[in-house]
Amino acid sequence: MIKLILSDMDGTLLDENGQLPEEFDAVMEELHERGVQFAPASGRQYFSLLKSFKKYEDRFIFVSDNGTIVRQHGQELFSDVIEHKLAAEIFNSMNDHDGIYNVLCGKETVYLLRDKQPEAQMDELKKYFRLVEVVDSFEDIPEEPIKISFFTPDGDAAEKIYPLFAPYYDSMQVVLASAYWVDVTNKGATKGSAVKALQKRLGLKPEECAVFGDYMNDIEMMGAAYYSYAMENAFPPVKEAARFVAPSNAEHGVIKTIRGFMEQGLC
Structure with a gap:
């Protein structure tokens, strides 16, 4: 049954x-x-x-x-909490890539960088997250990280984002969550x-x-x-x-x- x-x-x-x-x-x-x-x-x-x-x-x-x-x-x-230093490394790894936007998910709140919040990202965020806070840097995030997500408004995450995380494939759980999102969590x-x-x-x-x-x-x-x-x-x-x-x-x-x-x- x-x-x-x-x-x-x-x-x-x-x-x-x-x-x-x-x-x-x-x-x-x-x-x-x-x-x-x-x-x-x-x-x-x-x-x-x-x-x-x-x-x-x-x-x-x-x-x-x-x-x-x-x-x-x-x-x-x-x-399942990601070690803070590793989370910072992954979160900041895409800062210099145009058209890719990083989001850190804590247990209570979702955080994104102040200088990387296009309207397209905010519209997409509202579909999945309710508590959202804009910060100047990773160091301003007070919570334990449980997931780091990367978004492309062009819907080509499989081509634009996923391959960039090849160095983490063996050590982290890197998953194509939709055509727009790639999520990174602890392995397993x-x-x-x-x-x-x-x-x-x-x-x-x-x-x-x-x-x-x-x-x-x-x-x-x-x-x-x-x-x-x-x-x-x-x-x-x-x-x-x-x-x-x-x-x-x-x-x-x-x-x-x-x-x-x-x-x-x-x-």
Whole structure:
């Protein structure tokens, strides 16, 4: 029986307009009645997820920032912090590259440099982060870093940003999070590792978990649960890593598949 369901947000649970399916609340209520836990698992900041799911603040588990911090009932369950000196090195590594903008994610706030904040970046930031602070330098950031993200407004992150981090491929987790973003976290800090940590904490087996995703920052999740679903619109390597394929996000594939679970008596 499925007891825990985790879903990515953008390109997965949210439709092509960035909206939750109309059936979402009804399905969540039915899952709750069946004793099934739901967890949004996203590269988004916790407070961004909380804005989308305020009514579920005390019901959901929130896997945010690509699994580097997990919260329940507003309390941190676990996190994966980047060593400060290394974080500064990575954060500042792109300062001289035109068209690439760096963002440091702390546990509470997202920080960006004052001299590198084009309107395009601010618009994109608002999609994923709620608490944003502009600083003059890395040294002005008071929080522990959990993720460093790099953005290109041209949507060519795979070509423009990702190759630049080749020196860190072996020592850090460097992942193409979307066409616009590359995320850097500690090696092994992924949504998949967060799923495994939750399984251990909750006493669940992979056969009791389902996961949904569409992009490269979801790929480790596919190996952490038996019911691993790539969306029909997913990046090809994610489909290869998943055991099953769900209808596209435009077709509300996550909700349709969960409905299928209930109809089949899987949860």
